[in-house]
Amino acid sequence: MESALAEVEFLALSPNRVDTLRLLADGPYTRRELVEETGASQPTLGRILGDFEERSWVVREGSTYRATATGRLVANGFGHLLDILDTEAKLRPVVRWLPTDTMSFDLDHLTAATVTTPSQVRPNAPVKRALDLLEDAEEVRIVSYAFNEQSLDVVVDRTQAGEQRFEGVFSSAAIDALADDSRLRHQLRELLDSDRASVRITDEDIPLAATVADSVVHLFLRDDRGILQASLDVDEPAVSAWADDLFARYWETATPLDSDQL
Incomplete structure (x- = not known):
């Protein structure tokens, strides 16, 4: 030695x-x-x-x-x-927020990952990074405990324009939050009525917010209080395989949602 x-x-x-x-x-x-x-x-x-x-x-x-x-x-x-x-140096500032308990891949697969953190001049940088990925992707799948307004806007616009196919599994609480707002409820109905989108809901605990935009996997990283601290995205086969399996597991047990339920 x-x-x-x-x-x-x-x-x-x-x-x-x-x-x-x-x-x-x-x-x-x-x-x-x-x-x-x-x-x-x-x-x-x-x-x-x-x-x-x-x-x-x-x-x-x-x-x-x-x-x-x-x-x-x-x-x-x-x-x-x-x-x-x-x-390790790249992940050190955010490792405490990584959902490592759910990750079935080694962290060395995150060598090429992009880590985005808020700053004084760009406090919304992690969300902006996610929106940029959504705006460029033709195939999007999301499994999440939340569905924010900006992401919904992009997905509705892209699916209606015939530029994107979308599948999402969300917690019931996430959908309830959108349905409580009249404008967002209308947008959600538009998404559900599209033949290019499918949404399912679950009462099962979803401990993370993961998006697969084409081959890129994006994660929002939040602290124990639910405050967004950073995001991470990477285009790497092992991470994509993990995200595919994660999405499929939630999708299979979730309940399809249609506009009549809103």
Whole structure:
């Protein structure tokens, strides 16, 4: 373990070492090409290549260098570690609000996720991010304990224009809240009467607000008081598969809603 940690430290202390090993893992390079790619000086690069040769991570073939099998192993493993740490840094401010109890995928699938948080100049940024996804999607599915006015506006407009197909499973309380407002009740009726939309309701607890907009999965992240703190979205097959299964489970047990029930 100590020797492995020493090698991690050896690489971590020098971005030039990391960059050089990653480059050589992808193919052969001359020393001049490595200098141009990494920005390291000739003496620095010479020391790096010498250290790598001592570890049998690279071999020299004429004027070029290439990574050995173990060199590629180290490059890939260290690169994966860096990706994990980048993901952790991205999720650190919002991890307390992630619905991890319901997630069946590893968090490393969120490497490419977009995290949107409110700011003083954009307090509604998480909602705006969700609306942007809804406005661009042709296929939308939502499972949620709430259905906000702005999302309803977009979905009604898009389905009526023939630009979107919509399926939603909502808590009964979410639909009751819309039905209590005359304008929103009218919009909801328009949605329910559309042949491009289907809505179901459930009394089962829905602990999260998840939207699948084409292949992008979007989550609203709220604290224990129900206050919106951030949103997260990602286009990643493992996360999409989880969201598909989640939606299907609620859809199968929910009750279809039609306009006559409002």
